[in-house]
Amino acid sequence: MDFSFTPEQKAFYEEVLKFSQKELAPLAEEADWKGEFCWPAWRKMGAFGLLGLILPEKYGGSGADVVTACLAGEAVAKGGAEGGLCLSWGAHTYLCADTIFVHGNEEQRTRYLPKLATGEWVGAFGLTEPGAGSDAAAIRTSALRKGDYYYLNGTKMFITNGPIADVLVIIAITDKEKKSSGISAFIIEKNYPGFSVGRELKKMGVKASTTGELIFEDCPVPVSNLLGKEGDGFLIALGTVEWDRSTLMAPFLGGLEYALEACVKYARERKQFGRPIASFQAIQHKLADMKVIIEAMRLLLFRVAWLKDQGKFINPVEAAEAKLFVGEFGMKAASEAVQIHGGYGLMHEYPVERIFRDAKLAAIGGGTSEIMRLIIARSIFSSGKPT
Amino acid sequence: MNYELSKEQTEFKKRFQEFCAQKIAPRAEKIDKEISLLFGNYLLLGEQNFFGLILPEKFGGQEQSFLTLILAWEELAKACPSTFLSCAIGSSVASISLNLFGAEVCKEKFLKELSKGKKIGALAISEPQSGSDLTNLQSYAQKSGAHYVLNGRKSFVTNGPIADLVIVLAITDSMAPLPKRLSFFLIEKNTPGLKSGPPLEKLGAQGAPVSELIFQDCFILKDNLLGTEGEGSVYAAHIKDFLRLGFATYSLGIAQACLEESINYAQQRQVDGKPIARFQEISFKIADMQMLIDTGRLLLYRSAWMLDQRMKASMDISLAKLFLSEAATWCATTAVQIHGGYGFLKGYKVERLYRDVKLGEIGEGTSEIQRQAIARSLLAAGY
Numbered sequence: 020m021d022f023s024f025t026p027e028q029k030a031f032y033e034e035v036l037k038f039s040q041k042e043l044a045p046l047a048e049e050a051d052w053k054g055e056f057c058w059p060a061w062r063k064m065g066a067f068g069l070l071g072l073i074l075p076e077k078y079g080g081s082g083a084d085v086v087t088a089c090l091a092g093e094a095v096a097k098g099g100a101e102g103g104l105c106l107s108w109g110a111h112t113y114l115c116a117d118t119i120f121v122h123g124n125e126e127q128r129t130r131y132l133p134k135l136a137t138g139e140w141v142g143a144f145g146l147t148e149p150g151a152g153s154d155a156a157a158i159r160t161s162a163l164r165k166g167d168y169y170y171l172n173g174t175k176m177f178i179t180n181g182p183i184a185d186v187l188v189i190i191a192i193t194d195k196e197k198k199s200s201g202i203s204a205f206i207i208e209k210n211y212p213g214f215s216v217g218r219e220l221k222k223m224g225v226k227a228s229t230t231g232e233l234i235f236e237d238c239p240v241p242v243s244n245l246l247g248k249e250g251d252g253f254l255i256a257l258g259t260v261e262w263d264r265s266t267l268m269a270p271f272l273g274g275l276e277y278a279l280e281a282c283v284k285y286a287r288e289r290k291q292f293g294r295p296i297a298s299f300q301a302i303q304h305k306l307a308d309m310k311v312i313i314e315a316m317r318l319l320l321f322r323v324a325w326l327k328d329q330g331k332f333i334n335p336v337e338a339a340e341a342k343l344f345v346g347e348f349g350m351k352a353a354s355e356a357v358q359i360h361g362g363y364g365l366m367h368e369y370p371v372e373r374i375f376r377d378a379k380l381a382a383i384g385g386g387t388s389e390i391m392r393l394i395i396a397r398s399i400f401s402s403g404k405p406t
Numbered sequence: 407m408n409y410e411l412s413k414e415q416t417e418f419k420k421r422f423q424e425f426c427a428q429k430i431a432p433r434a435e436k437i438d439k440e441i442s443l444l445f446g447n448y449l450l451l452g453e454q455n456f457f458g459l460i461l462p463e464k465f466g467g468q469e470q471s472f473l474t475l476i477l478a479w480e481e482l483a484k485a486c487p488s489t490f491l492s493c494a495i496g497s498s499v500a501s502i503s504l505n506l507f508g509a510e511v512c513k514e515k516f517l518k519e520l521s522k523g524k525k526i527g528a529l530a531i532s533e534p535q536s537g538s539d540l541t542n543l544q545s546y547a548q549k550s551g552a553h554y555v556l557n558g559r560k561s562f563v564t565n566g567p568i569a570d571l572v573i574v575l576a577i578t579d580s581m582a583p584l585p586k587r588l589s590f591f592l593i594e595k596n597t598p599g600l601k602s603g604p605p606l607e608k609l610g611a612q613g614a615p616v617s618e619l620i621f622q623d624c625f626i627l628k629d630n631l632l633g634t635e636g637e638g639s640v641y642a643a644h645i646k647d648f649l650r651l652g653f654a655t656y657s658l659g660i661a662q663a664c665l666e667e668s669i670n671y672a673q674q675r676q677v678d679g680k681p682i683a684r685f686q687e688i689s690f691k692i693a694d695m696q697m698l699i700d701t702g703r704l705l706l707y708r709s710a711w712m713l714d715q716r717m718k719a720s721m722d723i724s725l726a727k728l729f730l731s732e733a734a735t736w737c738a739t740t741a742v743q744i745h746g747g748y749g750f751l752k753g754y755k756v757e758r759l760y761r762d763v764k765l766g767e768i769g770e771g772t773s774e775i776q777r778q779a780i781a782r783s784l785l786a787a788g789y
Contacts, residue, residue, distance in 0.1 A: 020473060021408040022708045023715075086407060283784055298789055300774075303781035310780050311725050318704040322409045340697040389686075395696055396689035399669060 022318070024090065031083075032090040038067055039098025047101035050227035051373050056183055057227050060104050061138055069095070070112055071136025074120055078128055079136030088113075089269040089324040093317075096273025099370065102377035103228030105270035106384075110179035110228075111135065113262035115142025118188050119206060122247040122255050127206060131186050143184035145175040145233055146256050153390045155190070155256055156199045160235060162191035167242050169193070169205060171235040174217070177384075181231030182219045185209050189235075190252045202252035206244040213238030224376035263385030264338035265323040268345045271381045272316045275349060278356040278374045279309045285360055296359075305355045312352040319344050336398045343391035346382030353378035411477070419477040425454055426485035434486035435758070438612030441568075447489045448497075452523025456482070457498055461505055465517035473710040476655055480703075483659020487762040488613025490659060493523075495652040495769070496565035496614070500527030500573050503645045504592065507633040512592055516571060528569035529649070530560035530619050531642065538775045540639055541584055545576040547591060547626065554578070554591065554631070556599075556624040566617030567602045570595050574621070575642060578635050588638030592630040599624040610761030647713075647723050649770040654706050654727040657734035657766035658699065660759050664734070664741035665695045667756050671745055688744055695737045702730035721783045728776040731766035738763040 042063045050057035073088050074080025116135040134140040151157040160173025187207040194201030217232035286297035296302045319341035356371040357364035382388045429450050437443045459475045461467025483490040501520040519525040536542035545558025578589040603618035672683035682688045705726035712719035741756040742749035749756050767773045
């Protein structure tokens with residue numbers, strides 16, 4: 020075993036941390052307050068090279084490994100960036116761009132990846148529907164082929180970046196009879212006729228990320244925009260789950276580290292009964308509990324990242340354990356962070372308030388905690404033996 | 407970065423797991439009533455070289471890594487928490503301490519037999535009035551020519567009634583500040599003036615004898631001073647790290663045993679014509695158990711790896727112990743709950759594990775003490 024990072028990984032982490040502290044953190048409060056996508060922050064991330072981090076250099080990326088990508092996610096959030104920005108980044112880089120890279124042909128890669136890598140185009144990924152979440156086989160959006168086009172009909176829900184995306188990977192049914200092997204993935208451009216954004220959804224947390232309902236009404240998609248082969252859609256969707264449970268979770272780790280630092284600072288400065296509240300055990304022990312959660316989270320997340328770097332099919336159990344832990348214990352830690360801040364913890368101007376609202380997403384997005392438990396339980400009882 | 411054990415470690419763990427399942431686990435239920443079984447386990451574990459895992463070859467050891475040691479510890483704790491408490495936390499940590507700080511002649515004299523399990527070691531640090539707080543110790547070793555004379559009383563000594571040799575922490579300079587006040591000594595069982603109290607009745611881990619030790623004018627040879635006089639509190643910090651690793655592993659082993667018992671029971675027990683494993687109320691609890699155990703295991707393995715890398719690991723060990731002991735208590739409670747009425751009956755393994763598990767949150771620094779240690783490292787000096 021070896022739990023260390025390479026010197027390059029450490030140096031990159033430090034670099035991203037500084038960048039985030041200097042460039043992204045000052046924009047966070049306002050973006051959260053307005054609940055609007057923060058274009059200046061996005062462009063800065065693009066210029067820094069974060070938006071194409073894991074894409075090969077050939078397509079404008081940096082060719083980073085997954086562990087490095089997780090470190091970047093951690094560092095951006097630890098530096099004080101707003102959670103929605105991190106979520107948009109995740110949907111764009113990992114769910115959309117990487118999916119096109121992994122499953123796309125050369126033509127598709129060359130057409131879409133360079134502009135996604137710089138952030139000039141924004142990417143999105145659409146699987147969830149009003150009536151289908153983790154039960155991906157229940158989706159109803161259909162894609163019927165007529166000549167050189169597939170015609171998409173249906174509605175997608177909770178799509179991160181949906182309202183602002185230029186390029187979207189959309190999962191739809193091409194053959195209902197074949198069930199999960201009758202599902203396919205398509206690359207959609209925003210100006211395709213018949214594609215429109217329904218409501219833009221207002222959220223409790225990760226507010227600077229735009230989330231929308233997408234509507235497809237006889238939307239023609241050229242056959243050349245089919246991703247992979249017909250019937251690959253289910254596996255393509257499954258592949259994004261690995262990102263949902265690794266790089267997309269890393270900002271929650273960084274956010275809690277940011278919160279812990281804020282708590283330590285606050286507890287030292289805030290005085291009650293003539294002494295800093297940091298000298299009270301009730302506060303000290305909350306800090307300790309936050310630290311335990313952070314370190315455990317780190318080990319679980321980087322295990323998933325490391326496994327992905329080994330090119331191994333990620334054991335779904337390890338990914339589910341990581342996500343379950345981040346979701347459940349992240350909320351606990353974020354709640355303690357607010358508690359330590361007392362009345363100030365409820366105020367917008369204190370970052371812990373925002374982190375508290377953001378934390379809930381980790382227990383819901385990309386599969387709820389209940390789905391994670393389902394995955395773990397199934398793996399235990401399908402083999403009949405403990406793992 | 408590498409999250410996998412080496413091939414040798416994986417094989418070693420598997421071999422040791424099989425050994426524990428065949429030889430140790432079947433005796434776990436009876437061991438609290440039959441001390442002879444514990445002595446038998448010493449011999450069995452001695453044959454497996456358990457006690458010498460990280461000791462030097464010249465003393466019959468194998469010079470393995472801390473991580474490898476933890477792998478063996480985990481399996482032993484899972485098979486029999488009482489045996490683990492006596493053999494690992496009691497005897498092994500005493501041998502490790504002797505090896506780290508003892509004089510060469512002293513090591514020559516004792517380590518070979520300790521590493522074979524032919525002698526039993528113990529550590530005596532706590533006193534009736536002093537647990538994690540070393541400033542409050544009272545046992546005193548008075549220097550007198552070529553030896554020391556020890557007087558005092560030590561409490562909660564694991565292996566106290568059965569140890570062949572005891573490593574004792576005592577004051578050597580009562581006027582000195584704490585970092586220079588204490589020293590460790592090795593004392594043999596037959597030393598005149600050393601008496602053991604009766605084995606204490608306990609909630610759990612009943613197979614591991616724990617008692618008070620009373621020292622009345624015990625003569626200690628100078629060679630039996632560990633390391634340098636006055637360095638006791640520095641050595642104690644190291645020894646505490648091993649003890650905390652020990653209790654973290656104790657908790658991990660028990661939690662894993664609770665998980666495995668729950669999985670088996672949930673597949674057998676039927677309600678409404680189907681195994682209770684098919685109900686989410688049960689299977690989700692088991693999923694949570696596994697998630698917590700796997701997480702705690704990573705914290706523990708990383709701590710051991712850090713020790714192998716000679717990194718400062720005290721806080722990480724505290725993190726692992728705190729997380730694992732509290733997770734294990736939850737796992738044991740949940741395992742009893744999953745077993746329903748049967749979980750409450752003597753003879754069901756989870757009933758015993760439920761009683762055994764609590765010690766993990768108390769031994770070698772309560773959860774409160776661990777939180778304190780972690781908080782201090784976050785807040786730095788002054789708190």
